[in-house]
Amino acid sequence: MSDEAFVTLVASDNYVLGGLTLAYSLRETNTQRKLVCLVTHKVSQTIRDRLAAAFDEVVAVSELNSNDSVNLDLLCRPELGITFTKLFIWKLTQYKKTVFLDADTLVLKNVDELFDREEFSAAPDVGWPDCFNSGVFVCVPNLDTFHELVELSENTGSFDGGDQGLLNEYFCDWSTKDIHKHLPFVFNLNANATYFYAPAYKRYGKDAKIVHFIGAAKPWMHARDANGVLHADNAEHLVEHLDLWWACHDRHVQDINLPQSFYPEEYV
């Protein structure tokens, strides 16, 4: 299946730990698909070399940015304009089909079955569930689509200042047209769902396939103390999944010895 690939984006150094851990989590599930990482000029050559050891392909792309501070402020996430860079996945026409995964996702079980889905498949967003969450989606690289998306971003913009608002605008019949394009929520499980609706998590959470650490505080930003114990203040409900993320990191990424500046300060 060399013509199908999982693709992520590391648009800045502070998501490198996410991208690397994601790649190894995919490898641990014995995926039969290629792994691709998009990077921008903000990612140094040394870091690209580290990514190249984990991914089959590291593709340099230019940075796309919404620069839409008004809507990003509404979202309380000023840093997300840069997520427009995701659109470059549609330029990977060497692949027949691709699955995008945010760098803050962790794959728990083999998800190669995602390639059975069509463009555009995604799971609902918890904030406004007639919108899909754009952290996990299935798409078909195509230059026309790429150009239409870039055009839409320039003419209409994104209602949330990030890629999610733009993609929901473009694939606007997602919520009404075809149920098969609704990925089950367990393919993009918001890590906070354990808290939002605890009984449903208890009932369905065992089927989790991909967990998504949505929000400003990413797993690699939660400090651990010298004994490796996690200090997840205000995030107790995340600990189960944070532990899985760090365990995967420790199995594969620890040895890479990234500069200490990539990690949060140790808790003392």
Place this chain on the structure above:
Amino acid sequence: MSDEAFVTLVASDNYVLGGLTLAYSLRETNTQRKLVCLVTHKVSQTIRDRLAAAFDEVVAVSELNSNDSVNLDLLCRPELGITFTKLFIWKLTQYKKTVFLDADTLVLKNVDELFDREEFSAAPDVGWPDCFNSGVFVCVPNLDTFHELVELSENTGSFDGGDQGLLNEYFCDWSTKDIHKHLPFVFNLNANATYFYAPAYKRYGKDAKIVHFIGAAKPWMHARDANGVLHADNAEHLVEHLDLWWACHDRHVQDINLPQSFYPEEYV
């Protein structure tokens, strides 16, 4: 259309203000359907008389209760066992089709088109969006369904201790089978969505048809001061919708002069 009805439930006195305001909000949209209110023995005759002035029919039913404190505690809503009483809607076989509306919903625009949908139609829940929210749903009264639901409640129970967990267990193919059974989110707009995903609310909120005040603090529990000004501490994001609820209340329910004990203490 005398064989189709909107149905709500007032299982206890503290939801009477909700039920009455909901009924008048429906009347203001010139609905062509009947309005039915289910009540239990907990609702006094005086109050039933008031409800009978607003609804076409007030139907006394017995109380069903999950008595499932374990799962209700997970939900942080110990009071919701009583919502099993909703199941009595399936006994209203004098109607060909019914639309259930929680007593904490407010109808903003005519929603008679809901009767074009089939059983079982509902909108996604924000907590776990592969589950539907059971505050608004379309169903077909049928004694077999009623008995199967009661049986399921006795044998398997509800994963959240309330009607929502039970109904999701029963109509378990809702998330995967038929997109037409997914009501648009604007037919059951979680009032907190204004906060959860503000840019989406800004983009799509103008289409809101039914707003649902999910959570422990209902509109009628937010005190107003002597000038009618709302004091919505920690709920600023709700004020727009709370104001609409109180405006409808003031137009129709104020004159009924319910005992002062139904209202929160005045703010001084």
